[in-house]
Amino acid sequence: MLAPDILLAAVLNGLMTGAVYALVAVGLTLVYGVLHIINFAHGAILSAAMFAAYFASLAGVDPYIALIGLAPLFFAAGYAAQRLIISPASHGDDQNVLLVTLGLSIVIENVLLTAFHSDTRSIDVPYGFASVDLGFAFLPLPRVVAFAVACVVSAALWIGLHHTDTGKAIRAVAKERYGATLVGIDVAHVYAVTFGIGAACLAIAACLLLPSYYVNPRVGEAYVLVAFTVVVFGGMGSVPGALIGGLMIGVIESLTGLFFGESLGQLGIFVLFIVMLLLRPTGLFGARA
Amino acid sequence: MPDAALLEVDGLAAGYGASAILQGIDLHVAAGETVAVLGSNGVGKTTLNKVLSGILRPRAGSIRFNGRSLEHAAPSKIVEMGLVHVPEGRRIFPDMSVDENLVLGSYRRAKANRAANRERVMAIFPRLAERCRQPAGTLSGGEQQMLAIGRGLMAEPRFLILDEPSLGLSPLLVEEMFMLIRRLGAEGLTILLVEQNVVQSLALAAHAHVLENGRIVLSGKGEELMSDPRLQKSYLGM
Numbered sequence: 001m002l003a004p005d006i007l008l009a010a011v012l013n014g015l016m017t018g019a020v021y022a023l024v025a026v027g028l029t030l031v032y033g034v035l036h037i038i039n040f041a042h043g044a045i046l047s048a049a050m051f052a053a054y055f056a057s058l059a060g061v062d063p064y065i066a067l068i069g070l071a072p073l074f075f076a077a078g079y080a081a082q083r084l085i086i087s088p089a090s091h092g093d094d095q096n097v098l099l100v101t102l103g104l105s106i107v108i109e110n111v112l113l114t115a116f117h118s119d120t121r122s123i124d125v126p127y128g129f130a131s132v133d134l135g136f137a138f139l140p141l142p143r144v145v146a147f148a149v150a151c152v153v154s155a156a157l158w159i160g161l162h163h164t165d166t167g168k169a170i171r172a173v174a175k176e177r178y179g180a181t182l183v184g185i186d187v188a189h190v191y192a193v194t195f196g197i198g199a200a201c202l203a204i205a206a207c208l209l210l211p212s213y214y215v216n217p218r219v220g221e222a223y224v225l226v227a228f229t230v231v232v233f234g235g236m237g238s239v240p241g242a243l244i245g246g247l248m249i250g251v252i253e254s255l256t257g258l259f260f261g262e263s264l265g266q267l268g269i270f271v272l273f274i275v276m277l278l279l280r281p282t283g284l285f286g287a288r289a
Numbered sequence: 290m291p292d293a294a295l296l297e298v299d300g301l302a303a304g305y306g307a308s309a310i311l312q313g314i315d316l317h318v319a320a321g322e323t324v325a326v327l328g329s330n331g332v333g334k335t336t337l338n339k340v341l342s343g344i345l346r347p348r349a350g351s352i353r354f355n356g357r358s359l360e361h362a363a364p365s366k367i368v369e370m371g372l373v374h375v376p377e378g379r380r381i382f383p384d385m386s387v388d389e390n391l392v393l394g395s396y397r398r399a400k401a402n403r404a405a406n407r408e409r410v411m412a413i414f415p416r417l418a419e420r421c422r423q424p425a426g427t428l429s430g431g432e433q434q435m436l437a438i439g440r441g442l443m444a445e446p447r448f449l450i451l452d453e454p455s456l457g458l459s460p461l462l463v464e465e466m467f468m469l470i471r472r473l474g475a476e477g478l479t480i481l482l483v484e485q486n487v488v489q490s491l492a493l494a495a496h497a498h499v500l501e502n503g504r505i506v507l508s509g510k511g512e513e514l515m516s517d518p519r520l521q522k523s524y525l526g527m
Contacts, residue, residue: 165396172382172393179380182342183440184368184397 002258009137010258011251016143018250019150023205024223025230025242026157027198033237034174034194037094040101041081042227044108045199046220049074049206051112054215057123064145067207071200078199082192112217122214146208153204154243157197161239170194174237226253226266229273235286245284295320295448295479296341296372301350303340310336311503314350318448318481318496323474325482325490325511327524328500334483335377337500338452341481342374343367354448368397371447377456377483379437383426387417390425390436394443402445410439413469431462438469449473450481455489467493487524491515499524 024046031039049070056066085104090096130141161167172180173190181187205223213219230249234241249269256268276283294317301314310333318324328334339345341352343364352359354372362370382390391410395403411418414435420428425436434454441449451470455463467489474480474493484490491497491511499507499520507520514520 165392165400168385168389168393169396171385175384176380176382178344178376179382180393181344181364182368182374182376182380183393184365184444185393186363186365 005136006258007255009134009139010254012134012137012139013143014251014254015247016139016147016250017254018247019147019154020205020208020246021223021226021230021250022243022246023150023153023201023208025227025234025246026154026239027201028224028227029231029234029237029239029242030170030194031198032231033239034170035094035097035191037097037101038228039195039198040098041105041108042101042198042202043218043220043222043224044105044112045074045078046202046206046223047112047215047217048108048220049199049203050210050213050215050219051116051217052203053207053210054121054123057125057210062125063123063207063210064149067149067204070203070207074203075196075200077196079192079196081199082195083188086195087188087191109217116217118216118218120214120216123210125211128211140212142208142212146212149204149208153201157201158239166190166193226269229269231283233273233276233283235283238283238285241283241285293319295355296481297351297353298341299351301337301340301352302348303336303345304348305336305345309348309503311340314503314505316498316505318479320447320479321477322495323470323480323482323493325484325494325497326500327484327487327490327497329485329524332500333503334500335452336503338374338376338450338481338483341367341450342372365397368444371398371445372450373398373441373444373446373448374450375437375441375452375454377452379433381425381433381436381440384424386422387425387428387436388421390440391417391443394440397444399443399445403443406443406445410442413442413472414439431458431465434458434462434466442473446478448479448481450483452483453485454482455484455486463489487520488515 028039028042031037052070053063053066056070057063081104086097086100089100127141131138132141132144161171169180169185169190170193173185173187177187226249230242230245233249234245252268252272253265257265260267296316296318298314298316302309302312304310314337326334326337336345340347343359343362343366347360354370357370359367382393391407392403395406399406416432417435417439420432425433428436438451438454454470455466458466463486470480470482471493482490482494491514494511497509497511497514498505507514507517509517
């Protein structure tokens with residue numbers, strides 16, 4: 001029988017990981033909710049963001065400081081990618097958007113491969129192995145920071161979506177594009193802002209991951225696979241679903257790891273994912289299709 | 290025709306793909322006037338509204354609003370100029386509250402007067418005030434129509450297109466809706482009323498046009514058309 005404090009520590013660890021899953025998933029679900037397509041470039045953008053944070057770190061900028069610059073930079077890049085590449089290349093057809101993002105992901109990934117090869121790299125930060133003592137458990141400091149920042153970013157996103165005109169416009173376009181056009185919302189702008197927010201969330205996630213994780217051109221894919229599970233689990237297009245789903249998936253992964261061994265941690269995610277699809281295909285917060 | 294036309298549509302043609310819907314539409318609306326466009330389903334009424342609000346590009350002809358050409362203007366620009374379209378089927382934001390729907394009505398225009406305009410809309414539609422925090426999708430059909438019009442008024446329109454505002458409402462609410470349109474017209478708002486409800490629309494429109502197969506087949510003053518034998522034959526079953 002496991003001691004309750006080990007169980008509690010595993011749950012806390014899961015929440016820490018889950019917060020970053022949530023951050024990666026929130027961009028994916030937001031883009032799905034507004035544009036009604038899966039952004040296949042999500043993983044590649046995360047890889048790119050991790051490389052950006054990696055090189056910032058080599059240049060002497062701590063990832064947590066780099067975050068302040070990389071988030072707006074990736075917002076702008078996401079905005080521009082939607083406005084200048086994805087939208088023109090898809091000729092107004094939603095299905096083409098999907099293919100264009102797939103194409104974009106291949107391009108980004110191969111550019112990263114060409115430039116940096118498939119080597120796995122990591123950085124050394126003084127606090128890399130520091131931990132926070134809770135009395136009954138030690139939590140790695142980078143994970144605690146990641147959790148805190150992910151919570152703040154999620155809260156900011158929530159407030160932005162509900163209490164600013166732009167946020168309301170994003171929600172309006174998600175549910176009623178025609179009505180939104182008629183009140184004067186520039187739908188193309190809202191699409192681009194949504195893409196930008198998704199990319200900015202990835203830049204933040206990248207900076208939070210880097211101190212305790214590695215980077216290579218395909219690192220984003222692994223995260224996005226989990227994030228996609230989170231999105232379906234929480235309900236496609238639901239921001240609260242992605243946040244709560246992310247935390248839950250993190251805990252499930254951690255508990256599966258505790259009971260069945262670390263290497264089987266992700267098994268729990270996918271078993272639960274299949275059970276969810278069978279019992280409640282719309283996800284936790286999903287609306288009827 | 291009054292010479293100070295706010296909206297001037299000349300020789301307008303529009304369609305989708307291979308099908309031509311509208312042909313040779315001429316339509317002039319003077320400031321402060323209520324003009325009705327009448328016709329049954331599928332004659333091109335909604336297509337006309339889509340062209341006027343920039344959703345669909347015209348194939349030929351010109352649209353001038355307040356002296357400015359609209360043929361290439363983006364929908365958001367058109368709203369900014371004060372031409373606001375309350376669409377058929379309401380198109381409100383179902384999972385957002387009544388208040389949020391109204392806020393978005395002033396997304397592009399009259400932002401500074403948002404609070405005052407909200408008060409005004411709530412005074413016109415007290416039922417919306419009672420439900421201001423409720424998700425718009427939970428409102429009844431009549432209330433949703435009120436919300437759609439209220440959302441349109443939040444932009445302080447200079448020109449309001451109402452597409453089938455009486456569609457799907459109970460007879461009592463239809464009555465209420467036409468009273469409201471009359472009231473808005475009396476307050477000086479320029480209205481393009483696009484309706485199937487011929488009698489009620491003619492009763493309050495200064496001018497009316499009957500649309501058939503994408504063309505205007507009959508035009509005249511409201512009360513004149515009411516007694517026009519052609520109109521009586523095809524729409525009033527007399």
